[in-house]
Structure formats: structure tokens, C-alpha cells
Amino acid sequence: MDELLLARLQFALTSVFHFFFVPLTLGLSIFVAIMETAYVRTGNEMYKRLTKFWGNIFLINFAVGVVTGIVMEFQFGLNWSEYSRFVGDIFGVPLAIEALLAFFLESTFLGIWVFGWDKLSKQLHAATIWIVAIASNLSALWILVANSFMQHPVGYRLAEDGSRAEMVDFWALLFNPHVWVQFPHVISGGITTGAFLVIAISVYHIMKNQGDIEPFKKSLKYGAVYAFIGTVLVTLAGHTQMQDLLKRQPMKVAAAEALWETENPASFSLFTIGDEEELRDVFSIRIPGLLSFLAFNSFEGEVKGIKELQAEYEETYGPGNYIPPVAISYWSFRLMVGAGTLMLLTAAIALFYVLRERYSFPRWASALMFWSFLLPYLGNTSGWILAEMGRQPWIVFGLLRTEDAVTPASVVSSGEVMFSMVIFVLIYALLTCADYYLIKKYAVAGIKPEARNEGRV
């Protein structure tokens, strides 16, 4: 295999794996902070026990997120040195700011939170977990500023000799419209990830009905509200993002819809089997006009198809293939939207029960609520696959192609990438097992009456 393909595989592997842990950190940190705030405000010991219980699961997950994040910080230099040279002037800035402004806060105050239970006042201790939660989400913002430059480059100029892109407007980079449609989508995706895990574990204990399950009823109540808010937000944010993409990255939308020809009004595909060679449908079920409606809030409006966009891009960027992998884009989009729809349904059902204070569920409802924790993972992962695959063949849209961004083979050979990939696969497999073992152990053990001994043996 050539080193470009291997480098891409390795990047996909390490970033998808990293992003299994990040959204839970984003969502659960806020949830733990809410629990501790409830404890400080009410003085009710149950909230302290809940804080520690969800806090432990948060910590186990957080550790894996951090260590896989170190890999992310360095692999641009490791495998994408040409990319780093070309856009470092711009792309390095949000990464450095993320570390200095967000990651320092997050790590330092998490240390204080874990070890500071008897050393700080209640209020100050609760403040530290809020700082962790805010810093985590701030961290996501800076990473998305970096990613948004790849999706929709702004605030730059090409150097005179064309050797690199240079930043000319930092504020344009920060206020890149792409950031402000992507950030709410990612954050609310994080909220749902935390919320559905809370729902799943709470439902498990309520169904098992052993020991003190009152705290889990409370968790389920908070979790259901949190999940409902999260899913509504993630749906709205996703909708806004898609409308924005239509203006900025129409090819990504066309690929996500397997829309070969320009249509007005444009139909929405429910199920398509396409032929990527011939750029045509083999079999397709479509709802007429729906895509136009989703795009423009009206049953009329032109949505450009793959063929027309390809012709436009050839005119702008020269001859070449500008069509992203259509099947992957199409199916990842459908997985994401499907997961989101199921999440909305599950959150509504959970809300229905908790608002009526009913904590005995029919089998189907408890099964749905328990397994729902997998849905956000499906949505997060397929969403990122669409975002990154739908941008191909570009690494920075319109500016640098992925094939021109990889470290030269004379520096890092395919054998070396193979070596690192084997290492990453093995260690990530080990992490998965250990993480699963611990989270399961803590989740199943439930909440012990004596809070002081949580996390200690």
C-alpha cells in the first residue's frame, strides 16, 4: 500500500478513536457540574453521591480522551509535514491557543477537582468542575476553528512564491461562518452523548431494582431533560449547518444526497443505490421537492448536482476529479440523520415517563432507553466521516489537495507508517478493553451509600 493511503487510514483511525471519548467529555462534564451545583445549592448528600458516581465515569473516559489527543496534536507533523509547512502559519495558531487557553485550564482544574474535595470550600470545589466543563467546550471551539479553515478557508493569502498560505486576518479565522454552524452542532452532539449514557445507566439500575435506586431516578430525570434539549439542539444545528454547507461546500451536500444532476425543485433521497463510475442511480426512492424544502424552507430552489459542480470545479481548479466518495458520504449522512431521529424519539419517550414520575417501563421502552447510548456515537462518528470525506480530494478546500499534503515517502516510508499503525491498533484495542471494563464495573456497581469512599479502595 502506498504511504498516502496508509497515512490517511492512520489519521482516520486515530481521530475517529479520539472522538469516541471527546463528546462524552464535553457532555458529561457539564452534567457532573450540574449535579455538584445541585449539591451545593440544596445541601442534599444524594447529589454529592451522584456527582462522584458520574464523575468517576467521566474521569475514566477523560483519561483516554487526553492521551489519544496527544497523538492528534503531533500527527500533523508526523504524517502530514507538507500540510504543516503549507498551512502552519494559520492552522498552528488555533492549536496553540487551544493548548494555552483551554487545555491548561481543563487539566489543571481537573486535578484540583479530583484531589480537592477536603481542601476547598464547597462552592470553590463546584467552581472547579465548571471551569473544567467550560474549558473542555472552549477546547472544542479552537479545534473547530482549525477544522473550519480546512472546510472553508478564510482570512489568508497565498505567499508570493505560492509556497504557503499566510494568515492576514485572525478575526476572519475566528468568525469563519463555518465555525459558528459547526460548533453548536458538535457541542450539542456532546450533550446528547453524555445525556444518553446517563439515561442508559440509570434505566439499567431502575430495572435491576437493587439497593438504593432513588439517585438513579433523579439521574434519569435530569438525563431525560438534558437529552431532550441536546437532541433538539443537535437537530436544529445540523439543519442550519446543512443549509450553510449548500452555500459553501455544495459538492459535499450533493455527495451526501447522491444528487448527480442539478434539480429544481430538488428531491430528497430515501434510499439510493448508485453507480459511482457512471454517475447515475441504479435504484432510488425519492421524495420530490423535499431537498429544496430542507435547503431553502420552500418547495422550490435549485440544488446543484455532482456533474455540474464537477464541471464548475474543473473550470476553476483545472482538470481533475473533484468528486468525493459518494457512497461513503451518502450512507454516513443517512446513518447520522437516522441516529438523530431515533435519539429525538427516545428522548421524547424518556421525557414522557419522567415528567409523569413513572419509573416502571414496558420492556421495549427500557430496551430502547438502555441501548440509546450507542446512538450518539453512531451520529458523531458518521457525521465526522461525512465532514472529512465529503471535502475530498481537498485537505484544505480549494487550496491544497490531500495527496500533496502527506510527508514525503523519503522521510517517512510506508513501512514506518505500517509500523506505527500496528502500534496504534494494538494500544487502542488495549485501551478499549480497559476502558470498557472500568466503565462497566463502575456503572454496574452503582452508588454506594457512603460517599466518602467513592473512588477509593
Add this chain to the structure above:
Amino acid sequence: MELETLQIIWFILVAVLFTGFFFLEGFDYGVGILMPFIGRDDLERRAVINTIGPFWDGNEVWLITAGGAMFAAFPDWYATLFSGFYPALILMLLALIIRGVAFEFRSKSDNPVWRTMWDWGICAGSAVPAILWGVALANIIRGVPIDENMNYAGGFFNLLNPYALACGIASFAIFTLHGAVFLTLKTKGELHTRAMSVAKKAWAPATLLSFVFAIYTLVETDLFARLGVNPGIIPVFSVIALASVIFLLKNNSSGWAFAMTGIAIAFSTITIFLGLFPRVMVSSLDPEWSLTIYNASSSEYTLGIMSIVALIFVPLVLAYQGWTYWVFRQRVGTDSELEY
């Protein structure tokens, strides 16, 4: 500000970040390396880990920030270094991954096999970077094959030359000593006694190896022949600081001894950066092909923005990290509240 001034400022800032990183993470590595040996049973091991419990993650962010700063301020340095030292850095990442989760995971299950496995993960995961940082720094100052396009043109074994390995062993010894001295400062009871005796034993090899390494540097590299900035008596101070540690330990002045190992680490790092200036990576093929702060840097605008950000946030970080050390200033023993 002029581009050249900004380039110098950012060279200094990257040097400061690495100095801070080696000073702070240095004792984390040392504590990790010594943990299975100083802690004889599970409770003692936990106490040892808990001495760095609240700090290690914040300390590691110094590395992340140094990497980010290199990327933003000197993209070519970041690109050449990380792609060129690929296999070594993959091993480093592997070690850092294992070490990081091990701290968090080891005490979360009672299973003795589980705990033993992570204990050795902490030990090895601390030892490997402690060696590899020395190897990497030595290669940067000694020079590696870099071609006219700033690309590394050597292989993995170019990095494993005797000089670099000597530096790796020396850095391992110094970080171990630094960690042992930190433990004399942060433990009590039986653990304190044991840490004291280990620190005293670790002193001689660390001092001797550093001295050997300094001499080796004079012979092997042209660092002192083509100095960017003459470090003057800074390296001498570094050696004196290290030499004084044994007397301070015998005097039970753990605080001063820790300050001295810290000064030795900081001043050695500063010496290397001063000697390197204005180069950031030396090419062994042609001096013209070396990366410098001038040919590897970002634009004036980017460096300016980054300077403003650093001016605001670096003091803030120092303030709240300093506060952490104040909050957790108490010594840790087997009778303390242990979280990890």
C-alpha cells in the same frame, strides 16, 4: 514589531516552554520510574503516585503547548522534527499513552494483576520518554541529515549514535534524581526515609553522567565552537547546582535540593537553546541547510497575534498552576486520603 524581533521572542518562548516542561514533567518522570521500587506494597505505591496526582496532567500540557507553539511559530521546525524523528516519536507517544491512562486506571480496580500491570506501565511509560527526550535533544544539537528542502534524509539508526544515547542515559539519570528529590519533599514517614536514601544513591550517577555528557558535547558537537549566544557561566551553574544536591540532602534541606535539581535541568536546557540560536535544527549535510528561526518561522502577522495571546495567557497559566501547588502543598503518606 519587526519580524526579526518576533522570531527571537518566539524562539525564547519555545525555549521557555520546553524548560518549564522538563522542570515539571522531569520530576513526574522520576517519580514514575521510581514508584515500583520506592513503593514496596500497594498502599505505598498509591501514596507515591498521589504525590504527583494533582499535577502530572497539567505538567504534560506544557509539552502540548510547546508543540502547538512550535507549529504556530515555526511550522517548518515542527514539520521537519516530527516527520524526521518519526519512529522515535511514535515510541514516545506510545509511552505517554500508557503512562497517562495508567495513572487514572490503576487504582480503579482491586485486581492485583491489573494493578501490577499498570504500575509497570507507569514505570516504563516514564522511563522511555525520559530517555528519548535526551536522545532527541542531542540529535538536534549534534545535527542530523537534513536536505535543501528541510526534509530529514537519514534513517532511524542515524538517531541512535553513541552521543545521543549518552545524552539519553544522562537525561534519564537526572530526571530520576529530580523525581527522587521531589519525593523527599512530598512524602512522610517510612516513604520519606526511603526516598531520601534513593535520592542520595541517584545523585552520583546523575552528576557523573551529566559531567561526562558535557565533556562529550565539547568533543562531539560544534555547539561551543559556533555558539549562537555564549551561555557564559550558565552551564557551570548547572553543574554546581547538581553537585550541591548531595550536601543539601545530607542537611535534610529537601526544598533547596529540589531547587538545585530544577536549576540543573533548567540551565542545561537553556544552555542548549542558547548554543543552538538562531538555528533550531542543525543539518549535518550542509550548514546552509540548517533550519533557523529566520527560514522556519511563520509570518510577522501570525507571530504578532501569537505574542498577544501568550502575553495574556502565559502569566495566567503560571498563576493558577502555582496555586495548585499551594493547595496541595502537604506531604503525602500511607495514612493520607488517596484518590489515585
